[in-house]
Amino acid sequence: MNAFATPGPALWSAQAHMPSVIGNQLVITRGEGNYIFTDDGRRLFDGTAGLWHTNIGHGRAEMAEVAAEQMRTLETYHVFGRFLNDRAVELAEKIASISPIAEPKIILNSGGSDSIDVALKLARRYWQLRGRSEKTMILSRDLAYHGLHAYGTSVAGLDFNREGYGTDSLVPETARFDTYDIEKVRQTVAEIGPHRIAALIAEPIQGTGGVIPPAPGYLEGLQQIADEHDILLILDEVITGFGRTGHWFAADRYQLHPHIVTMAKGISSGYSAVGGIIVAPEVWAPFYETGAPMYRHGTTYSGHATSAALALKNLEIIEREGLLGRVQELETVLTAELAALSSDDRIAETRVAGLLGGIQLRPEFSAEAVTDDMVAQGWIARPLRGNVIQLSPPFTTTDDELRGFVAAAVSSLDTVAASSSTPELAVAR
Incomplete structure (x- = not known):
């Protein structure tokens, strides 16, 4: 090993702060429908459609x-x-x-x-x-x-x-x-x-x-x-x-x-x-x-x-498969689910346009910490600029999966809030 060698794979990850991700990387080995699977056997809902792109879902045989x-x-x-x-x-x-x-x-x-x-x-x-x-x-x-x-x-x-x-x-x-x-x-x-x-x-x-x-x-x-x-x-x-x-x-x-x-x-x-x-x-x-x-x-x-x-x-x-119309239906579901979060004091704002949703958290709560916990629970979301949680699943997502995805974001926010060092923040809703 030379003096400059570091742990981790030879692949230099895109858009990654390498000292932070080494040892915490997920290796994706398979995709099926709205889910992806890791090399250690985890099944994860692909709530970001990869990088906003997996519109028809994964693993289509045709x-x-x-x-x-x-x-x-x-x-x-x-x-x-x-x-x-x-x-x-x-x-x-x-x-x-x-x-x-x-x-x-x-x-x-x-x-x-x-x-x-x-x-x-x-x-x-x-x-x-x-x-x-x-x-x-x-x-x-x-x-x-x-x-x-x-x-x-x-x-x-x-x-x-x-x-x-x-x-x-x-x-x-x-x-x-x-x-x-x-x-x-x-x-x-x-x-x-x-x-x-x-x-x-x-x-x-x-x-x-x-x-x-x-x-x-x-x-x-x-x-x-x-x-x-x-x-x-x-x-x-x-x-x-x-x-x-x-x-x-x-x-x-x-x-x-x-x-x-x-x-x-x-x-x-x-x-x-x-x-x-x-x-x-x-x-x-x-x-x-x-x-x-x-x-x-x-x-x-x-x-x-x-x-x-x-x-x-x-x-x-x-x-x-009529997926343009399906996106319009899912937009209605996502709008309703995010509107229901309006009374949650930990959330600064929610935004929806088509099957693009964002949950902007107040600064006391880290979107990165929330999305990390979501992955641990089986749901992939992504933290964006402005402390925003990205919600953009495939067009093939079911209503129940979309509702479960939003519920998972709230559940992980609960977990993050509970670990906060400021007690009043942990219970604010």
Whole structure:
């Protein structure tokens, strides 16, 4: 063993403070329906759908069969230059048919962070092609999360994701605007100068920031600002896309007409690594004209044939099983269950939008401690910024499972409160 060797596996975990997680890691070996299983035999309800993505549940045999058949036929072929593969073409056509943007073009890649990079590069490239060289600024919301590639890191509204790299923004010319108050957004746009702004990017419902639905009129206000000032509106639907709000896209739920939509996660329910963007005609058309320059995008696995086949089957299952309507039903259940917690003095606020829920605890009670206890009891939740417990199970969750999930959060909060050093906090309800 060398001087730098540490305990634990060779794998460096993502988004983890390694000294804290070593010795406390869970190794997941199997998934079935709404549950996952660990190497030491525990069965856990997947209350976060992995990272917001396991919409159709785990271990679907028909998904495995589709992957095997596609690999036997053609595992993949790239979509660079004049080459295409049939599954990528079919997936793009399917996405276009359910898109909130009419007559779109689809760029496919490998995930959400990829989609943010390609979208923000396209926004800047578009304005350069239009002869508006001053339009380079990318504005994003406070508390926003847009992945961790260079552009996503640069536009993060969670400051800790931008810290420690020697500069405030890895990619220059980015700025943040208010998450709640549309008038403050207008003020920021005016101060920077609309003539300098290439795009506004926003999650319709903020996820990692703490499950924050939009304030009334806020998204409509962003749309108006973009339309009034010739700014591109980019919706980050990596979490909300493909049914999480009870609609194919949150843009449909909130009746928005963005120029670009980023997507990933729910497009395949995690059965393959797929992401991409949906592009409006206004933005793609200049690149399709005779004499137009090339928009230089693409990764090796853009339009990966097996991943596209899995995404297509996933979307078929969502349609066949009526899971968009099921999400709407589950939203009603989740809303009622969280409303019943309004008298609990330990809880600062609860929030719901679609099958996205958050329980924000008062500072005296640690969401991390509560979610750790929930895992010990067989329920996976996740602590988010703002001392929030994330609730976002698969679309296949039953009403009883959802009620049990919320009850487990309260039970674990009881356990954490009982261990508090301040007696009055332990019994506050």
